[in-house]
Each structure stands twice: as C-alpha cells, then as structure tokens.
Amino acid sequence: xxxxxxxxxxxxxxxxxxxxxxxxxxxxxxxxxxxxxxxxxxxxxxxxxxxxxxxxxxxxxxxxxxxxxxxxxxxxxxxxxxxxxxxxxxxxxxxxxxxxxxxxxxxxxxxxxxxxxxxxxxxxxxxxxxxxxxxxxxxxxxxxxxxxxxxxxxxxxxxxxxxxxxxxxxxxxxxxxxxxxxxxxxxxxxxxxxxxxxxxxxxxxxxxxxxxxxxxxxxxxxxxxxxxxxxxxxxxxxxxxxxxxxxxxxxxxxxxxxxxxxxxxxxxxxxxxxxxxxxxxxxxxxxxxxxxxxxxxxxxxxxxxxxxxxxxxxxxxxxxxxxx
Amino acid sequence: xxxxxxxxxxxxxxxxxxxxxxxxxxxxxxxxxxxxxxxxxxxxxxxxxxxxxxxxxxxxxxxxxxxxxxxxxxxxxxxxxxxxxxxxxxxxxxxxxxxxxxxxxxxxxxxxxxxxxxxxxxxxxxxxxxxxxxxxxxxxxxxxxxxxxxxxxxxxxxxxxxxxxxxxxxxxxxxxxxxxxxxxxxxxxxxxxxxxxxxxxxxxxxxxxxxxxxxxxxxxxxxxxxxxxxxxxxxxxxxxxxxxxxxxxxxxxxxxxxxxxxxxx
Numbered sequence: 001x002x003x004x005x006x007x008x009x010x011x012x013x014x015x016x017x018x019x020x021x022x023x024x025x026x027x028x029x030x031x032x033x034x035x036x037x038x039x040x041x042x043x044x045x046x047x048x049x050x051x052x053x054x055x056x057x058x059x060x061x062x063x064x065x066x067x068x069x070x071x072x073x074x075x076x077x078x079x080x081x082x083x084x085x086x087x088x089x090x091x092x093x094x095x096x097x098x099x100x101x102x103x104x105x106x107x108x109x110x111x112x113x114x115x116x117x118x119x120x121x122x123x124x125x126x127x128x129x130x131x132x133x134x135x136x137x138x139x140x141x142x143x144x145x146x147x148x149x150x151x152x153x154x155x156x157x158x159x160x161x162x163x164x165x166x167x168x169x170x171x172x173x174x175x176x177x178x179x180x181x182x183x184x185x186x187x188x189x190x191x192x193x194x195x196x197x198x199x200x201x202x203x204x205x206x207x208x209x210x211x212x213x214x215x216x217x218x219x220x221x222x223x224x225x226x227x228x229x230x231x232x233x234x235x236x237x238x239x240x241x242x243x244x245x246x247x248x249x250x251x252x253x254x255x256x257x258x259x260x261x262x263x264x265x266x267x268x269x270x271x272x273x274x275x276x277x278x279x280x281x282x283x284x285x286x287x288x289x290x291x292x293x294x295x296x297x298x299x300x301x302x303x304x305x306x307x308x309x310x311x312x313x314x315x316x317x318x319x320x321x322x323x324x
Numbered sequence: 325x326x327x328x329x330x331x332x333x334x335x336x337x338x339x340x341x342x343x344x345x346x347x348x349x350x351x352x353x354x355x356x357x358x359x360x361x362x363x364x365x366x367x368x369x370x371x372x373x374x375x376x377x378x379x380x381x382x383x384x385x386x387x388x389x390x391x392x393x394x395x396x397x398x399x400x401x402x403x404x405x406x407x408x409x410x411x412x413x414x415x416x417x418x419x420x421x422x423x424x425x426x427x428x429x430x431x432x433x434x435x436x437x438x439x440x441x442x443x444x445x446x447x448x449x450x451x452x453x454x455x456x457x458x459x460x461x462x463x464x465x466x467x468x469x470x471x472x473x474x475x476x477x478x479x480x481x482x483x484x485x486x487x488x489x490x491x492x493x494x495x496x497x498x499x500x501x502x503x504x505x506x507x508x509x510x511x512x513x514x515x516x517x518x519x520x521x522x523x524x525x526x527x528x529x530x531x532x533x534x535x536x537x538x539x540x541x542x543x544x545x546x547x548x549x550x551x552x553x554x555x556x557x558x559x560x561x562x563x564x565x566x567x568x569x570x571x572x573x574x575x576x577x578x579x580x581x582x583x584x585x586x587x588x589x
Contacts, residue, residue, distance in 0.1 A: 200579045201579075245577070246575060
C-alpha cells in the first residue's frame, strides 16, 4: 500500500548569511562560507532545501587558558601561547571550517591587553589562516565597545563575524559592522521574545537582515540544553512561517558551555563510575553539539578536536538527502 | 493578517474628482499613506459614477504602481473592467469579488488562473442574496471551494467572504459570519483563506472605529485571514497586531506593533 508522505508547506525560510570576504570582495580570505537558507525543519531534505551544511568554528583564546582542565589543555599545549599558531593547527590538522577568536586578554584581570594589541592578534590570526574569522570580546561592555570597534575598523572589508551585540549594549558594535562592513552576532539570554526584539533594534539601525547571526544562548548537556533546544525550535518555526525577524542562522558556543560541566571536568578517581575524563569530556561536548544540531544550529563553536571529528561525521550523515 | 486598504474608492469625493480630472496626487498620496501604515493590499475601485470604467481602472492601476509596490485588489462588479486592470498589474492581484453564481464563477476563476490572481469569493448568490445563517453561507462557500478545485485555482488563493452587515440593522449576522469562518476552514486541506469588508459592520452606526476594531479581533479569533478596512486607522492596526500575538500566530516582541505596520520585514 503506497504511503502518502505528508509534507509541510512553509511560507518562509532562513536567510543566507555570507561569512568572510575574498580579495575580490575587499578581504583576505581564501574563500567565504555561507550558512542558513533552510526551507524546512532541520535536515528534512524531502520537505525543503537545506542548502548549506552546518559549520564548525574552533575556539581560539588570545591568552593561555589556565582554567581549562588538563586533558583539554594537553591538546593545545604546543600552540596555546600563540593564537595564530593555534588557529593554524585548528584549520590544518583538525579541519575547522572557521576560527572563533575570543579576545579574553582585554579583560583587566586576564591580561589587560590594549585595543591595539587585540587588533594585532586578530591580524596575526587572519594571516595564519584562510578561513573566515569570528571575533568576540572579553565580555565587559565598556572594554568590548572600544576593542571590537578598533578591530572592526582595522579589518574593514574582511566581513568578520563580530560579537556580542546584546539588548543592553548593541549600538557600538552594530555601528561598527555597518560602517566597516562586518556581520554581527546578536545574543539574547534564552528568551525568544528578546531575540526577536534585538533583531528589530539592529535592523532599525540599518544593518541588513542578512548580516545578523543569532546566538540564543545555550545550556550545555545537563545544564539547560532542552531549554535552548526549544527556543531554537520556536525560532525556526517562526522563520518557516515567514517571520523575518527570526529568520537568521544560529550560532552556539558549544565548547564554552559543555566544558563548564562537572561531568566534563572531574577525574575518574573522584567519580569511578563515570569513566575516563578525557573521553567523557569529549563526549559531553560532542553530544551537546549534536543535540543542538537537531534544533537547527548553523555555526557550532567547539574546542576539542576529537569532539569536532565526531560532530563532522554526524553532519555528513545528516546532510545526505533523505530518500523519500 | 492581510489588510486590504479601502481608501482608493471612487465613492470618496477626492478620489472621484481625481479620476475625473486625471489628478494623480490624491491617489498616489493615499497609496503611499496606506502602504506606510501597513496595508498588505490596496483596493482599487473606480466608483459607480466614473464615465469610462475601463479607462478609470487602467488609470488608477498605473498611477498607483508609479509610487508603491503594494499588490492591488481590483474592486468592480464588471469583470471586463477587472480584466483590463489585471493586464496592467505588475504583481499578482486580488479580484474583488465573485459571488457563488455559476456563470460568474465561469467568468472569474479561469481569468484568475490566467493572470495568476487571487479571488475573493462571496458566500452569497443572486438568487439567495445574503444567507440568513451560517449553514447556508457555508453551503455557498463549499461551492466556491469546489470551483477552485475545478478550475485549478490554488485554495490558498481563494478568500471566502462570509459577509457581515451593519450591526445597527442586522445584528444577528455577525455571529453567523463568525461560525461561517470556523466552518470554512474545515472545507478543505489546505483550507481557503477568509476575508471580510470590515467597515460594513459599522455603517451608519455610532462609534464606528470601536465597532470595526472589536469586530476585527473577534473575527480573527474565528479564523479571519484578511480584511478590507481603513489601513490608516492606527487603533485598528494595533488591535490586529495584538490579536495576532494573542492568537499565538506571531512570536511576541516589545516592538510587535511597529513590526506589524512596517511590513517591509
């Protein structure tokens, strides 16, 4: 008996956002990356186009990450004193699609780097790799407004992905993106209404709809992941129903959240039933990532290369068109 | 919620004069004003007194399209007039309207398919006039739905109008119209869309704007997709925006009213 496949008809789709800029476009990237464009719920290829595969941005920090656990630090020990070398290794050895550079050292407690120094760091990473680059600040508004603005100006034309714009502090970074032609990460605190409102505020300043990436905030596995899943799901459904203010590709700081978890950090001696810490941490990050892939995440910011490998395999399989 | 701006109608003195004197200004000003306030469509009606209806329709369509991209709803009882207008429309238009009479369906539906236009189908006929109750309206709506299927008009391009009447003289009709909307949505899958001529409900009543916006919200709760209405009535537009959020059709955000009106998103 033939089965009639019920397909949803969607009136909208997610916008396509281009990251990076080649020489012809005013930048120095060897290639650009496109994300978004989905016309169905995640990976339902039979129902609508899912034209661009989700990408993995590996996280590079501009200071030695003392607070990371020893297993994680071990992987980067030969490069983590030099962001450019770290970025190069991420791309060449571990296949990162993008680099996500966190200028943590601008924080007065963590290095107090000047804006000029941060600009130099960004430039050195740009020289080391050909993939598109995301750059975020240290998390302190007054400092980030100066630092990110300086980075935006010095790297005009590169179409960096700059973060984070939040409802409390978005003017400076959005203006910098507009003037120097970059793309912005709009971050909201696990609140779909604020997510939508922030996108409206940003577009009212004049930034086009296809130069915004949404960071809805995520909780790691076991620490609120289902809440972020359901928010992403609502956002995607809204986009498919024609809500242009929610129709942006989504980014998640997977590594940042997953490696906070106790489960990713404690040793096997402390919790014998939990198995070896290295493998456990890798899986904690990989499962956080793959769960949120199902919610439609487009840019996954990750740390451990083994987790990256697992997630890439998952993406390969999910991007095979369904035979319906 | 689709708002079909009703202002460019020859029954209004300024439009009537503009058509007579070929004065573009009032027409273009109303086209822009309604669009800026959130109109999804602009209704275009030459009015009964225009001497040459075809020329008037053509002139109105051309004049409006000079200043806005908003799609047009061509409003006439003369289908030849509508056809001449359809030929000039840059974007798929809305045919306002077709009664549930076979000979009218045969004239209008193929024309709609030919010009990739949508159709407002009235749940009334020459024979029965405006039906007394929901049941009879739904029966006529069902005929229109069947006709859409027959002539190849996509069901989402058919807007069923359950017909509302002034509340001061026909107070029992609003409730019937509401029930008709609910049932119209069950007639097919995908369901047809629905529309009303909103201002009819408050003709010659006191508190016209209050009646209009209250009726709009009540009808939206029963499945109304579109309304021919005063797009420049801010209170009406705000009520529509709010009803959409309350009906969970639009994710809430603090600027939800501005967003509804902006429409460019």
